[in-house]
Amino acid sequence: MTAPIGIEPLLAISHNTLVVACGVAAVGFAAGVVGCFGVLRKRALVGDAAAHATLVGVALAFLATGRRDLPVLLVGGFISGLVALGVLVLLKRCSRTRDDAATAIVLSVSFGLGITLVSGITARGIPGGAGLEQFLLGHTAALTTADAMLLAAVSAAAVLLLVLSLKEATLVAFDSSFAAATGWPVVLIDYCLVMLVAVMVVAGLPAAGAVLVTALVVIPPVAARQWTDRVPTMLLLSGVFGVVSALCGVAVSAVVPRLATGPLVVLAAAFIFAVSFVVAPDRGWWARHRRER
Amino acid sequence: MFFENPKFRALGVAALAAVAVVLPAARAEPPAATVVATTTVVADLVRQVGGDRVAVDCLMGAGIDPHSYRATPRDADRLARAKLVVASGLHLEGKLAELLSRLARRVPVTAVADTLPRDKLLPVADNLYDPHVWFDARLWSLCVPAVVDALTKLDPDGRAHYQARAAEFIARLEALDDRLRDRLATIPKQRRVLVTAHDAFRYFGRAYDVEVVGVQGTSTESEAGLADINRLVEMIVSRGIPAVFVETSVSERNVAALREGAQARGHAVAMGGQLYSDALGGPGSGAETLEEVLTANVETIHAGLTGKR
Numbered sequence: 070m071t072a073p074i075g076i077e078p079l080l081a082i083s084h085n086t087l088v089v090a091c092g093v094a095a096v097g098f099a100a101g102v103v104g105c106f107g108v109l110r111k112r113a114l115v116g117d118a119a120a121h122a123t124l125v126g127v128a129l130a131f132l133a134t135g136r137r138d139l140p141v142l143l144v145g146g147f148i149s150g151l152v153a154l155g156v157l158v159l160l161k162r163c164s165r166t167r168d169d170a171a172t173a174i175v176l177s178v179s180f181g182l183g184i185t186l187v188s189g190i191t192a193r194g195i196p197g198g199a200g201l202e203q204f205l206l207g208h209t210a211a212l213t214t215a216d217a218m219l220l221a222a223v224s225a226a227a228v229l230l231l232v233l234s235l236k237e238a239t240l241v242a243f244d245s246s247f248a249a250a251t252g253w254p255v256v257l258i259d260y261c262l263v264m265l266v267a268v269m270v271v272a273g274l275p276a277a278g279a280v281l282v283t284a285l286v287v288i289p290p291v292a293a294r295q296w297t298d299r300v301p302t303m304l305l306l307s308g309v310f311g312v313v314s315a316l317c318g319v320a321v322s323a324v325v326p327r328l329a330t331g332p333l334v335v336l337a338a339a340f341i342f343a344v345s346f347v348v349a350p351d352r353g354w355w356a357r358h359r360r361e362r
Numbered sequence: 363m364f365f366e367n368p369k370f371r372a373l374g375v376a377a378l379a380a381v382a383v384v385l386p387a388a389r390a391e392p393p394a395a396t397v398v399a400t401t402t403v404v405a406d407l408v409r410q411v412g413g414d415r416v417a418v419d420c421l422m423g424a425g426i427d428p429h430s431y432r433a434t435p436r437d438a439d440r441l442a443r444a445k446l447v448v449a450s451g452l453h454l455e456g457k458l459a460e461l462l463s464r465l466a467r468r469v470p471v472t473a474v475a476d477t478l479p480r481d482k483l484l485p486v487a488d489n490l491y492d493p494h495v496w497f498d499a500r501l502w503s504l505c506v507p508a509v510v511d512a513l514t515k516l517d518p519d520g521r522a523h524y525q526a527r528a529a530e531f532i533a534r535l536e537a538l539d540d541r542l543r544d545r546l547a548t549i550p551k552q553r554r555v556l557v558t559a560h561d562a563f564r565y566f567g568r569a570y571d572v573e574v575v576g577v578q579g580t581s582t583e584s585e586a587g588l589a590d591i592n593r594l595v596e597m598i599v600s601r602g603i604p605a606v607f608v609e610t611s612v613s614e615r616n617v618a619a620l621r622e623g624a625q626a627r628g629h630a631v632a633m634g635g636q637l638y639s640d641a642l643g644g645p646g647s648g649a650e651t652l653e654e655v656l657t658a659n660v661e662t663i664h665a666g667l668t669g670k671r
Contacts, residue, residue: 083592084626085619192431193423202430203615210588211615213622323588330588 086323089209092217093276093315093334097285099224100269101293101311102304103231104286107266108294109242114169115157115263117283118176120270122153124183124279127204128190139216139275142204143223147271153179154263183279207278207331210322216275223272227265228308238262239300276315277331284335285311292342295349314338396516398444400455400462401428402642403496404474406652408448410531411509415520419444424644432457441465446516448509451476452483454493454640472512474505484564494640496652497566497659499539503532538653539569542660546570549667556663557598557606557620562639572663577616591616595623598631605634605666634666 082090107116123146130145131137153175160171187201212220231238240248241258249255266286273282293307318334347354397412398419399405405420412418419440422431428450433441438461441447449455449462451473462471475495482501483491496502510528514521546554554572556563561576575597577590598606598620608617617633624631637659643649649658 083595083623085591085595085623086588088622089588188432191427192434193426208615210591211619213618319588323592326587326589326593328587328589 083323085210086319088214088217089212089330090316090319092212092220093209093319093330094312095217095221095224096269096273096276097289097311097313097315097334098308099227099311100273100282100285101289101307101309103227103265103269105290105293105300105304105307106231106238106242106262107286108290109300110259110262112263112266113283113287113291114172114176115154116266116270116286118153118157118172118179119150119263119267120273120279120282121176121183122179123147123150123271123274124187124204125149125179126152127274128183128186128201131190131201132186137201140219143219143271143274146204146274147267149179149183150267150271151264154267180279203278204274205278205280206329207274207276207281209276209319209330209334212275220272220275223268227268227272231265231304234258234261235301242300277334281331281335284338285314288335288338288342289314292338292345295345295352310338310341314341396445397513398441398447400447400449400458401426401640403640403652404448404450406642406650407474407502407505407509408513410651411506411524411528412513413523413527415517415523416513422641424641424647426641428454428640429456431455433461442469444469446512447471448512449473450493450496452491452493452495470512470515472508474508477508478504484568492561492564494562495565497563497656498569499535499542499653499656500569501565502652503535503539506532534653538656542656543570545660545664546572549664552601553603553667555601555603555667557594557603558609558617558637558639562609563637566659570660577620591619591623594620595627598624599627599629602629603631603667604669605632607634607637607663607666609637609639632666632669635662637662 104116107113126145126147126149127142128145129149130142133145134141157171157175160166160175161168164171166174187204190201237248237253237258240253241255241262245255245259248258269286270282273285276282277285289307289310290303292310293303296306297303314337315334317337317340318330318332321333321337322328322330345353350356397408397416398421399408400421402420402422402424405418408416408418421433421437421440422428441461442465447462447465447469449458449471452475453459454475455462462473465471475493478495478501480491482504483495486492495505506528510524513524551571556567556572556574558574558576561574563572563574563576566572567574575594577594597603606617606620621631621633638649638655642652642655643658649655
């Protein structure tokens, strides 16, 4: 019964706070960076469709394995997110459904299916099924070290991939017809970018849940876009905004009792966006207002 | 082929007609699943009082969280066909409340815990009380008369049968109550703390002198924030609590996070095992009645907090 002192809580930040902060900050950074190309390619809602579809995969992964390990569930969520994206592409190609309508259909149908599966599992009391509904809104506060490390690893991989393919991605984002004319596999690059967004959407599930995770890949890039026209700057700024919102959300939830962390992160991101919208030089509301006078 | 043969077709029509005649008749027949109980705990109560004279159909099976349970159309149908619906009450069946109140216009609905005197209940907000009353065996025994009344109204001939069984059950609950208290009293007072995923055990704590701390609040619907986790880790470490417990119908994620937080401070916390909370165990679990569940919970807690297994 020896109780070693252990690691003294750094500046009164508890172990749990530290773990959650690291995990969510990593996800926030990577989601912000990866989300930039989704926003630049005007694909913001595509990520949302993938996000809502992840619930199906999470539920099926649980049913197939009978376990609730985070990696297993996230792989399931990733696969169903990809399937939804595939359906989206097919729907656009093979029918005359418009872009926004196709996205709305895939989003709502897959979410409906996901909710049906999850509520079916909880209503039947399948052992260990309790807690699946946490993927709806996230369970940030209960992240363990293993969870956080998994999220950090996925985030690092996503950012690395994006940095390695930065030239291609930039070209496709700004001048896809030129890229196609000079022989770049534009469609393939496009799919890879969307896939990266899907990866970050899945990694963001524990942090923000299926309903809110899109905010992490959309709001920071849009806020960053207000400040700059250069892609590398935008990526970095977006990542930083992601981290700052993550840390703000975690901090508030660590101080005020009975407030869930995920929604707070999204609110913090929205606050950063609002500030950017008003005060950003050149593109901001205040700058434009002054020019017009 | 089969249906094209006129003879068979006539037979089919006759069979359909027979079903149409028999169905309403069968519905009017007394026994067959006449009482529908919402949770396994309430179903057990009705079975204890009703015995063979009552067929009990339970809406939510073992391991289901009643706070978030939503009725399916099939459930609504089962409820509407019941001769009597027995619910737990005090807003335990949060999502069913509206359905039950609409149902009450056509079918007698008894919410057993709603009949308890208010001064014996633990308030959670204005006019809102903690619904988990069955963890106090003596308090739960006060719900028995409501079931006797409801069953007697349905089946007046069974009055003596119900009253005799009820008296027996109440006596058993009271004896159990004493046994549980004695057993828990053997745990040193300072370590007699129950940390679980959600606040289902406040009546249990009051009745048996156990300090109870939940991560999630009284309902499983609210999500724990970081502040709640941090506060609990602090408490576990500072008081040297040896074990935390998980519940069968609630996710164990929060409890896992607690253990990790305490571990990081150099205080090892054991997983104290699963407690039954809002639902009884399934068939073959050895915890199919409330009495078995209370005994099993107390043994799990005793083993976890004394370190003896």
